[in-house]
Every structure is written in C-alpha cells, then in structure tokens.
Amino acid sequence: MQNPEISLTVAPELRLFLSSGRRRAEHSLVRIDGAATLGHVVESLGVPLTEVGALLADGRPVAPGHLPEHGERITVQAVTRPQQVPGPLRFLLDVHLGTLARRLRLLGVDAAYENPDIGDAALAARSAAERRVLLSRDRGLLRRRELWAGGYVYSHRPAEQLRDVLSRFAPPLAPWTRCTACNGPLREAAKDAVQEQLRDGTERSYDVFARCSDCGQVYWRGAHHTQLAAIVDEALREFGPPARPLPSSAH
Structure with a gap:
C-alpha cells in the first residue's frame, strides 16, 4: 500500500507542541510506515508522552506500543x-x-x-x-x-x-516544613541553640526559629515573611489544608 496514513486528533491543550500547520487544524493526516509505534508517531510530532493521557484508535483505548494501521482514527488526549x-x-x-x-x-x-x-x-x-x-x-x-x-x-x-x-x-502540602535552600526538613529550634548564627538585630527582634536538619540553615519570620505567606495562603486556598505557622525567612 502506498502512503498509508492515519487521521490524528490532538487535544487542544496539547496542540502547542505541534508544528504551526498542524496546530491550527482540528484533524490532520499523518503518514505511517507500518513499523513505528503510535507512541513514536506522537512524539515525532513534538508531543512528549509525559503529557499524553489516553490514546484511542477508532474509539478504543490502545497503548503507546500499538502499531497504527492505515485509515485508523487516532485521538490523543491530555493527562487527567x-x-x-x-x-x-x-x-x-x-x-x-x-x-x-x-x-x-x-x-x-x-x-x-x-x-x-x-x-x-x-x-x-x-x-x-x-x-x-x-x-x-x-x-x-x-x-x-x-x-x-x-x-x-x-x-x-x-x-x-x-x-x-x-x-x-x-x-x-505542609508549608514551612522544608528548607527552601536544600530541600531538607525543618525542625523548631530554641534561640540559644541558633544564637551564634544570628545577627544582633535578629536576636533582639525574634524568638521563634527553625533550623534545617540537613544544611543547618536557620529560619525566622523576617522581612520577607509577608511575601512568602501570601504565596502559601494562595496555594492553600485552592489546593491544600490550613497551614501551621512556622518561621519563613532565612539568612
């Protein structure tokens, strides 16, 4: 058979990966060679398989290893x-x-x-x-x-x-429990335990501290706390449970 083709429909949110010509069309024809898997065909068009949810061939679910056949109608859905x-x-x-x-x-x-x-x-x-x-x-x-x-x-x-x-x-989500510098866990720390790492103004102004168990970074509610708290509050409103307050600024 000369020039076997499949009809490909890509989810709208995945079309940014396609070439400009294919991006504008709801359906496009793609040539196949009978040896390349469907996953390879999809990736060759620019869509990473990490972004693909279900693959349908003539309406039935298939795996990325499916060998597409001439005339099949392929639908590429985004991840759920x-x-x-x-x-x-x-x-x-x-x-x-x-x-x-x-x-x-x-x-x-x-x-x-x-x-x-x-x-x-x-x-x-x-x-x-x-x-x-x-x-x-x-x-x-x-x-x-x-x-x-x-x-x-x-x-x-x-x-x-x-x-x-x-x-x-x-x-x-568990805000204020990880070191933003190294990803290690934070633990509450007494002021006298971290005193050597504090400047004079910090020592006088703050009483609640946390320290990273991995790198030793010390945290407290400093000048950047309001900005960081706004990021946390916005994320929690939509995606997570209420946060427990812990220090958020580090030096």
Missing part, C-alpha cells in the same frame, strides 16, 4: 488531572526551574533541584533511580527513555508554574 503517580510523590526540577523548586519547598513538597546543569542523561537517570517526577520545559529531556515520570511546565512565570504543578499532581 489530578494525575496519579505511584508511590510517594517527589519531584526533580532541571536547572531552569529554581524559583519553582523553592516555592514547592516552601509548601513542604519534596522538590530536588539540579544546579548547575548536570545534563539530560544524568537528570533522567536520577529521576529513575529516585522515582521522582522530572519537571522541565525541555521537550527533548521529557522524551528520554530512561525517565521514570515527567511533566512539562507550561508557563515561564513562577506563579503560573506553581499553580500548574499543584493542579496537575495535587501533592500534599
């Missing part, structure tokens, strides 16, 4: 939100998402962050070894086969990025 991830929900963020990593940690979400850039292969390998969902705006990185799980970050604005991740994965 909230997306279910097996095991404890933990994240790994690439070098370009430092602000998002700090905001997730502020909310108590386990968010490892690689800076400096360790390369795509090492990031994907760490995702697999630690069973972390890799968050990135790099489509090529999200197509790596060794990746355990991943998610494309659709916006370049940190506030929108945070809302997108919380909406998609619905991680449990």
